[in-house]
Amino acid sequence: MQPVAVDELQKRGISTEYALELLTKMMQIRAFEEKAEELFALGRVHGTMHLSIGQEASAVGLSSALDSRDYLLNTHRGHGHCLAWYGSSPDLMMAEFMGKEAGYCRGRGGSMHIANVDTNNLGANGIVGGGLPISVGVGLTIKLRKTDQVAVAVFGDGGANTGAFHESVNMASIWKLPVIYFCENNQYAMSMAFQRAFNIEHISDRAVGYGIKGITVDGNDLLQVHDAAVEAVARARAGEGPTLIESVTYRWKGHSKSDKQAYRTRDEVKEWQEKDPIRRFSAFLGMSDAERDDMQAKARQRIEEAVTFSENSPEPDVAHIMEGVYA
Amino acid sequence: MQPVAVDELQKRGISTEYALELLTKMMQIRAFEEKAEELFALGRVHGTMHLSIGQEASAVGLSSALDSRDYLLNTHRGHGHCLAWYGSSPDLMMAEFMGKEAGYCRGRGGSMHIANVDTNNLGANGIVGGGLPISVGVGLTIKLRKTDQVAVAVFGDGGANTGAFHESVNMASIWKLPVIYFCENNQYAMSMAFQRAFNIEHISDRAVGYGIKGITVDGNDLLQVHDAAVEAVARARAGEGPTLIESVTYRWKGHSKSDKQAYRTRDEVKEWQEKDPIRRFSAFLGMSDAERDDMQAKARQRIEEAVTFSENSPEPDVAHIMEGVYA
Amino acid sequence: MPDQNGASNGARELTYAEALREGLRQIMAQDERVFLIGEDVGVYGGAFGVSAGLRDEFGGERVIDTPISEAGIAGACIGSALTGMRPVGEIQFMDFITISMEQLVLQAAKIRFMFGGKATVPMVLRTPAGSGTGAAAQHSESLENWFVHVPGLKVVMPSSPYDAKGLLLSAIQDDNPVIFVEHKLLYRTKGNVPEEMYTIPLSQANVVRKGEHLTVVATSIMVRRALEAADILAQEGIEIEIIDPRTLMPLDEKPIIESVKKTGKAMVVHEAVKTGGYGGEIVSRIVESEAFGYLEAPVRRLAGLDIPIPYNRTLEVNTVPQVQSIVDEARKLVNGQY
Amino acid sequence: MPDQNGASNGARELTYAEALREGLRQIMAQDERVFLIGEDVGVYGGAFGVSAGLRDEFGGERVIDTPISEAGIAGACIGSALTGMRPVGEIQFMDFITISMEQLVLQAAKIRFMFGGKATVPMVLRTPAGSGTGAAAQHSESLENWFVHVPGLKVVMPSSPYDAKGLLLSAIQDDNPVIFVEHKLLYRTKGNVPEEMYTIPLSQANVVRKGEHLTVVATSIMVRRALEAADILAQEGIEIEIIDPRTLMPLDEKPIIESVKKTGKAMVVHEAVKTGGYGGEIVSRIVESEAFGYLEAPVRRLAGLDIPIPYNRTLEVNTVPQVQSIVDEARKLVNGQY
């Protein structure tokens, strides 16, 4: 490893092993989503999906500042955060994605609703901004129980324009709830460019309106995301309330499976692909291309295993279709 | 008139007559609401009402910057804005308040829904924040028709915490709509004190989050409100988009008819009563107490006439109950 | 379960609002997972006084005043319920629940199912519905059938102080999201309410009055009006059987069907707008059941007119069923005029 | 009015999406008060491609992309309609209309009435409903009955390309707020569509197929499925009469009642969850009418299961009525098995 990396990691108390683990997570996310796309193309999965390829540092950087006591409220573009989350299983995720009984949600939820309440992963959400009001409640639970947990609510630039965002962040602020509002500004809400949907430079500027700390970070730089999250977590655990983090990044793929991407240029996509967060972090760690490719191959292998696992899992039984509506 | 007043009015192009007209408006509003309260106490009106006594300068200062081409979106606490509006009739307002057929809304709307689309008064609103999304549409009409009209959306401090506020102001900002967001911060949303509902000092700070101009004015000073509104109107007519004006004021009466006001002290109310906008403006104009009282008596007389008018108006006929649902 | 009329069980007269408050107080004292959240539920005591005094008793941490943020209130309930609490939210007027719909319908109702049955959302959202206070079209909605149409939610509508307390305690202890619809005009009505912490099971209809000639299914305030109508009709020799579903969803349809098999005639009375309303559900349940073969007359719906609630007092009263209209409709049905 | 089958009138095959687009294009060219507003309706052409190309044609001022702000979209329609425009809003999936409810129900629907009949709100809100795309519980809602239950709104649900264009043009020219519910699985279905700017009056039901044995009232995609079912049933000698209300509110009930008087048997088919759904309205209209006396069998509802839409494809398909379930239910009804 380069000395500067050693230094930077040490400063943050990140061991080499842990750094490699984080890189592995990013690679598994990439592999998972590439596989997801392939399964779609082959017609082996139905519905839709939202790939976060290009945004891996954002997901892994965030989760690297949290631990197993904390809560996650995730978005439709949530494979990454879900995989990055503590205790998550690529097998059960893939099984859910493929609609199988062994999936996290018994095949009832699919890509947009993967959750694992057992590990405090409170679920992806098909509704833009849908998790934000819920985060207020999670924050209240923590506050009422007086634990030192933190909840993180992930949303996109699009989500920051929903009424839900406003009501939620304000409530979290006035009650000093331990919630981190983590906005992944990937430049587009479907076809709506950030510049067209906002009349401000940084979404984090909105923090002013709620009297909380706001910060914008390079979302393709794992350590920058990590640092901002660590700071926000400390603030939350200390009872100082929420933080709004804007993680500036980019989605390489279309919005969902059926997107002609007429709203952006190929050059723009290429430009951002050069900021690949995985290459960036592996280079930072001083890895050679071969080392990196080798690691990525292993990650792909892991995802292949998840596919095999899922293929061997049965379909949900129609006889049980009415189950799970009421407790 | 005191020389300083002459000066100040002249600077703004306000004639003495117009200044007295503005004062008259404030006094009629006060008289209307005092009468409304009395009618309630006598059991002659049913439902509920929200009095804006103490806030008169805010309503009149705002409308003084607008003219008959402009649009108003009003709130539940809207008697003042409605009376201050161009072409409004105390008779038809009182008749509506008393549920009579001659009322602006044929007795179907009542206090919370007084509207007169003919004069671009698009109605009071029983829903906090309910007029805000509508203002976006009014702004779009103006923009699409390329007229130089302005729409003003009035709301309270409580309204500024609704999701509707956020979505609307953002949309008006990105499309540079000619809408003035006029927030009457009267310190309370029902029992919820401003300080408890916000973690910021000025609601106008929220303008930052939308990239628009925000300003806080003393809402009990008619000229301060007027000035801010004039500036906002100019900006809007010039195609420079919305402004967020926070008019800091206070309601002297309870939230609605049934409010024990346990959430505030009498001293606080008294303190604000000393900032009476009517006395303040009449004193500024150099009026003696007697002159002022005389003028107020005339305003009361005008409202008595409105009551008489209303009493002579028939009740709506049950035979026509199904009318007006569909066009 | 103590009896509604059993003063021996420590029952005394309470208003509907007092009964609700007593239930809230008792369960909050017993179960620290329960907390209240809503606009002005604290010092103000709620717009209709239901939570008066509870903030003094349990503190601002457990009786939480919110900004005007109905989506936020619903979300606060969902998130806390999902993580182990038992929130009781209040939406100040049922009309404003329109702002909470996404959270209630797409989140609260669906989370358990979408998560494969692996999560619970034990929350109660209380809200006052109905007209009669002169508050006009935006403060008088009766929207219960929207929620009946959303699998995953339960819908409860108590018609008496006794039911109010017992059903509220059941709702809070239920592991599902419950929309608890109160009625503004019922808050001050009185009835016997036992002091103890009794529960009335959800999804258990109540035969409020026995009769042979006509089955009247009524909800909320219409149960009271139907009872008054029954007294008048009884003087003419017409005995109506009144059934209050109490829980609209999931519905306990059996007593209704049994009753129709006995009377051969049925009508539904609710305040909500007739078209698209709950009446259609009850009519369908009857017509689809074995009671169909016993029907001697059309099943009728007596409900609110298809208009927004007008402000004017006379118009307002004429918009929704009153005692006299129930009497008239029942008489016609029994006398074979349909 | 040109005929659905009259190629002589210049009809050609278009998809449902193309028919809608053609209607939008024609009226926008003719009436400058009409504009489109919604998420991704511009360059993207709308999530289901309905407005593809219209931004190029009419510019960004009249084909307006919005931020993710469904309350704002509804409000933008209301405010512009109230001031003289004729907006056509789009809510990307009907599920998200939950976020527009306050604006639609408390404002759009009530403004005219609350203002004493002195204002009009001529807006159309288009939105795709329904399951079948694997998008799971939060992208598959069928919520039409909520709006049927709101006086002041009109609710339209076209089932064919021909109806889609003709009804959309009527809706845009109507002076009331119209909720225009499309179906995702219908967008690519084809049918004859005249090129001219014809309208189909609102509140006019359509007898889609004539038959003697059973009246089937079906909406949206269920009309297509019922037609397929009819072919299968015809082979067994069972002739069903299929009626598509097209406008659910205000309903043209007469053809339904006449049909039931003829057939003596009726069923309703819709995709939305059965409980609290539109089926109850249709059943009630039949049972309350003179058709009651002609009924030879219970009126049945065939509708979506009372569950959120599941992701898994097999579960999803089994959640809502399919051709085979219509066949089975119709056969049972006709054969007196209920």
Ligand SMILES: Cc1ncc(C[n+]2csc(CCOP(=O)(O)OP(=O)(O)O)c2C)c(N)n1
């Ligand atoms: C309330 C709501 N409106 C619209 C949609 C449709 N939709 C799904 S994702 C999306 C764009 C979201 O943009 P953003 O929040 O920036 O997240 P990203 O997809 O870029 O990760 C839209 C419009 C939705 N799911 N929910």
Ligand SMILES: Cc1ncc(C[n+]2csc(CCOP(=O)(O)OP(=O)(O)O)c2C)c(N)n1
């Ligand atoms: C969406 C909504 N929530 C709650 C209410 C009940 N309510 C009416 S006025 C009011 C307080 C409004 O406060 P603010 O916006 O500050 O206006 P003010 O009454 O102080 O003029 C409340 C809670 C409502 N009408 N609408």
Ligand SMILES: [Mg+2]
């Ligand atoms: Mg984005």
Ligand SMILES: [Mg+2]
């Ligand atoms: Mg206020």
